[in-house]
Amino acid sequence: MRAHPADYELVAPGTLSAVLSLLAREPGAWLPIAGGTDLMVQYSAGNLSARNLVSIWNLPDLRRIEVFPGEIHIGAGCTYTDLREHEIVNREFKLLSTVASWTGGIANQNRGTLGGNIVNASPAADSLPALMVYEAELILVSTRGEHRVPYGGFHVGYRKTRLQPDELIRAVCLPRRFSSYHAHARKVGARNAQAIAKVCLAALGRLADGVIEDIRLAMGSVAPVPLRLKDTERTVRGKRIDPPLVELARKTAAAEIRPIDDMRSTARYRAAVAGNLVAEFLEQLRAAGTKT
Amino acid sequence: MVNGQQVTVRVHTMERLLDMLRHELGLTGAKEGCGEGECGSCSVLMDGVLVNSCLIPVIQAKGTDIVTIEGLSSDKQLAKLQQAFLDCGGAQCGICTPGMILAVHHLLRKRPQPTLEEIREGLSGNLCRCTGYMQIFDAVMQAAERGAVT
């Protein structure tokens, strides 16, 4: 433990409005901390430069899931376990409950939050590609009020988002129109549990008469931000899935991403595996399509 | 509350729950194996939910019910869980054992008759370097069979 607790102050005002008032009074001075599964690791290693923190853990306004006819609003303070246990999330947003089960072990799933995953903005974050393919929108809140932004484009660079210093994410909105899609998520890591993704894919697809009517592909750990593979989607949309298309998709995906060599893996491995993941999804989609 | 007792401590707001339990309360059952929430040897229950106490600032635990391994021993039913670990060789060096037992307790509360897959998944956040896990799985299955946690 390489940090001195006396050097830090953590306040817990207890309500969303109190937290927002603090952020408005001193924007940038108080770092919000939810479940702590990222920030406390930095803290223990002596790498947390922020000295003043404000707890947003377990605030009722942030930790509920509201179900509307056309969309659901997942509170940013919902934990991965909350996601895994919610009926509608499991039924209509399977990718999200799947990726929630990838993150850490049970103890970390009980504390890590969806909002924390977004704001921490690691390119390897497990849940972010799923939010991308589900066309998520974020409700951002401050004392200035609320506004809604598309999730795509929220990440502007490596570990940088559009979040203003006085803002919090209040909820993640997901449109309820993907139940009929074939959904697939896969993470490639060093081991089966508690692994940071070397590459991960979240994918949705729908076939009509054997032709790809719609397809969404997003990946983690292949760029400084979670990446929507728009080129690859464009390449295959409207086409019939056959071996040449799968090869083309594989190559397009490998070219579209920008993986690096790092401690965990190599760029060439990531590129190849990314291509494989896309190919694997297309094979699955074709097989699923022929069943109906 | 810790193990059923009201507790008041004076510590810094960013003191880790793990350190508070070990140093202020003398509850040394929870261990620090990694300080990064990977090994699970610091696991405790917070309002019945399994958490890594090395990652919790004490102020976030305020007003909650904490149960540590020391708190399990007084519960009659859990003697069966601990006995299962002894019968099956689930503890070797013992350092991961308190966290592991709490993780099993948490699992059996949710899934009284878990499948092997569910056991593997439920314990995937608790690293054991000695056993290779199999005799821990045996202990879980024996505990489940004997209705160790309801």
Added chain:
Amino acid sequence: MKSENIVGASVPRMEGRGKVTGQAKYVDDMALPDMLHGATVRSRIPRGKIKKIAFRPEINWQEFVIVSAKDIPGKNCIALIEEDQPCLADGMVNHPEEPILLLAHADRHILAKAVEAVSIEYESLPAIFTMEESEKQSEIIWGRDYIFKTYLIEKGNVDAVWEKAEYIVEGEYTTGAQEQLYIENNGMIAAFDSERGLTVWGSLQCPYYVHKALMKLCGLPAERVRVVQMETGGAFGGKEEYPSMIAAHAALLAIKSGKPVKIIYDRMEDMAATTKRHPSRTRHRTAVSGDGKILGGEIDFTIDGGAYETLSPVVLSRGAIHAGGPYYWPSVRIRAKAVATNAPPHGAFRGFGAPQSLFALERHMDRIAQAVHLSPVEIRRRNFLQTGQTTTTGQTVSEPIDLGKLLDRALELSDYAVKREKFAKQNRHGDKKKGIGIAAFLHGAGFTGSGERYLSSVVGVEACRDGSVRVLVSSTEFGQGTKTVLCQIAAEALGLRYEDVGIAQADTQEVPNSGPTVASRTVMVVGKLVESAARGIRQTLSASSMLADSYSPEEFRTACRTYVAKHGEFRSFVRYEQPEGVIWDEEKYRGAAYAAYAWAVYVAEVSVDPTSYNVSVDDFVALQEVGKVLNPVLARGQIIGGVAQAIGFALYEKVIWEKGRMQNGQMTNYIMPTSADLPPIRVYFEELGNAHGAFGAKGIGELPMDGPAPAIVNAVQDALAVPFDSIPLLPEDIFDALIGNAAQQSQPPSARGHR
């Protein structure tokens, strides 16, 4: 006499209750009044001279106890085999993380900042980071050359075999460093006062190693140094020699401050600064006859010892002796050397050289099989040692071990033949390739050659006031079951119940030196002495006519109580004697290297994921002959645990080095298997007995580390038809090999990095 056997039964773990209730006390659970916390200022460069040490003004240094090399009362070294390793660097550093200064303060939180506030200026010198660089000798970083130790093992006439050979098969095999990753980090508490002397409490395997090192460091006589083992949360060899270093540090701070001092490493420090398994490189050149028999060969075995000698000669010895495996070599030349590099010294880790040389050998056997067009099964069968034949060191195999039958049983248990054929068919059209691989091996238990005689272990059993008996050994418990099994042995030897026997804490003030808890010697060697010492108690009681020839446990206890009440507590001590016929020539490195060998055949079934190139072990059979199983649950636990660590060694655990420093020193990025990663590991035993071991037992603690890695890599080759000769074998390595091998596959365009 009671009817049940205790030896052979799965009696409950002696100290188990404390472990499952959280009451067991590890060193960090203990505090002493007025205690200070200690921390270490370490080198940031791999090699060079210390030019200046500055203490930055933001810290109030008056509050600190500061210790440097000049504070060392005795000799500035951690005494082990040689005395080349300083306790604190004095002017010169030879590896990253080398300890330079020690700091102590009452507030443990302040220490981390203080460590950062010490500025050290160095004059860097060229440093060596690989065995190959060391061999080039462009920069001599240790001694007169770069070599800590060499061995030469020769048998027969190897120079004459090449012309007779139908095949000559060559191969080079490498293994990487491996971190022991005990879940409890290293820690020590030391206290000193001028009356009682020095006491240390800590996480450790060998109290008397620490004792010897502290005597030398502090210039204290034996009776004024006391070492006490606390409950130890895993060790695996990682706490064989390193505890002497951290104990020395705590001791120096305690002596200078006059207060107790506790030093506990966090995971980052423990990984970066303490010992790891020696990286190795083995080169085989083997002459094979037309019908697949080994005629002879040359084996070149090199290990990387890091910056100081520590235990490298012994690791080298064991690795060299095991390099020929369970096969008959009519002629062989084994050249072994341990070389210096500027990394923190490498050290003991379960297997201790044998996993390295046996990985090479068992991979090489599959290579030979392929070259001579025989199956992996047949090549082994034709070359197995038979009773009456001699090993590479000329030791005659005298026990009736039938390795061919052991192999057969392993093949049957794993359904090898059926699966191999099935996988071969499946692999032709399937994407997910599957394979099955074998490893056959042995592990010598106890210290090599005359090592046990040199150790001259002493064991005691004490008759206690309440009629129970207490075992007195310096052998330590760290999960493997020492306390339990030694008590079973004493109980059995005396005809008592398990609950009539206890065991003393490993405290040098209380127990004799029964040798270090290493080399799989505890049950076999120390256990046998426990048996004898226990019988000594019985003899004393019989001689005083307090005990009949045949008695019940209660009658024994009564006799014991009566005797002790009359004459006081008494102890029976026994000293090790080398068995006749165990003759070893240290000069020529020939003869009976070990008093007993355990034998094994392991079979691994794997599949390789076509998308991710991850290898998953789907089934694992571990069959071994171990003399006698004294506690089935504990024995099974040892094998499974060892196999799990070896799976890590083979497929997951990579140490990433940058200029001699481990870069991935956190549990997030040093990858050990979780509960979701391991296959069902099926364990089977055979028992041939052992004249030199307690109740016929052989040592088994390290055996399971030797076989899994080659069995797994052999299985991967079976699956992919591509050889791999280096571990850890990561998906990235498999991908690179497959791409390299596929002539026509077009590669994705290379991507530029962002960092």
